[in-house]
Amino acid sequence: MNLSIEQLRVISAVAQSSSFSEAARSLRLTQPAVSRTVQTVEAHVGAQLFARTTRMVELTADGIEFLSVAAAILDEFDAGMGRFAAFQRADRGLLTVAALPVLASGMLAQVVSAFLATRPEVQLNLVTGSAKEVLERLHSGDADVAITELPTEAAGLLVTPLGSDPACAVVPRDHPLGQMGEVRWQDLIHHNFIALSKGTSVRRLTDEGFKAAAVYPNTTVTVDATVTAIAMMSHGMGITVFPLSTQSLTTAGELRFVPLEEPAVSRELAVIAPASPAPSALARQFSATVVSFRTTLAGGPPQPF
Known part of the structure; x- marks a missing residue:
């Protein structure tokens, strides 16, 4: 039989209070239950841990050494349970x-x-x-x-x-399309277009919109990252289509996000x-x-x- 955490707590409580009755009160156990636990532990380790007198209970030399082991185990156990409780609380x-x-x-x-x-x-x-x-x-x-x-x-x-993340035409702030309240996919084909690489969710959204409108963009540059497309637009190399969620990647006022219609497409x-x-x-x-x-x-x- 292995010793339990509860048994180690009983030994620790008796050692701290030097009293079976005080240990029983602190642990909310009966005094006979505490006495039986101490006897069980002593039998398990093959050593007397406490010297009992009519007036008090004292640790023996073996008891002092055992208590140091028990205290280390209890500290590690309590710390571990504290970490687990924090994990369960998402802390x-x-x-x-x-x-x-x-x-x-x-x-x-x-x-x-x-x-x-x-x-x-x-x-x-x-x-x-x-x-x-x-x-x-x-x-x-x-x-x-x-x-x-x-x-x-x-x-x-x-x-x-x-929720929805609608596709928008993205153009430099001084671009003619940027002055419009909304644009059609058809309006984009008359301007140099910066496309995202195939396989990206942005490219899928863009292809879906052009296909639904039955028009094809004048793609001049294809890039694999939205930040690259933004850099290209800042140098006047064309326009593109992004989901509205990408607006946070741009400098305020640098680019215009204009709603796309005919058809409206979103992810x-x-x-x-x-x-x-x-x-x-x-x-x-x-x-x-x-x-x-x-x-x-x-x-x-x-x-x-």
Whole structure:
């Protein structure tokens, strides 16, 4: 039989109070129960731990040594349980979040900042990838939470929609299209177009819009990152189409985001976690924080609720 934490606590309480009756009161046990526990422990270790007199109880030499061992075990156990309780409260631990690059570089920074502000013992690992890659990380267990497009197949996933992220024409502030209240996809074909690489969610959104409008852009440059496209536009190399959520990546007033119509195209965003095993408290709290900032993620002002 191995000794239990409860038995070690009894030995510690008797040693601290030098009294079986005081130890029983502090532990809310009967005095006979405390006496039996001490006898059981002494029999297990093969040594007398306490010298008993009619007036008091004193530790023997073996008892002093055993108490130091018991105290170390109890301290480590209590500290470990404290860490576990903090993990259950979402106050500590490691969380890996996978997100689309545009979201990770933009409004998601506000979410992470708000989440970590009151959790100094939490470590957050933020990784990025395409919509397909983000879901693969989730399914493989390499990520605890994903912020990405609403999946078409949700089996085995806990999906919370975040709302629409509409496509916008993005042009330099002095561009003629920037003076319009809204533009059509057809209006874009008369200008040099900066495209995102195939396989990205932004490129999929752009291709969907041009296809629905039955027009084709005059693509002059193709880049693999939104920040590169922004740099190209700042040098007058053309215009592009971004989801509204990318607006936070631009310098205020540098570029215009103009609503696109005929047709209006958008992507649906969602926060996703695996259904099994059940998400940790940390993952659940982070997901709740994302939901509270969903207006921000969709390109609007931050409106936690």
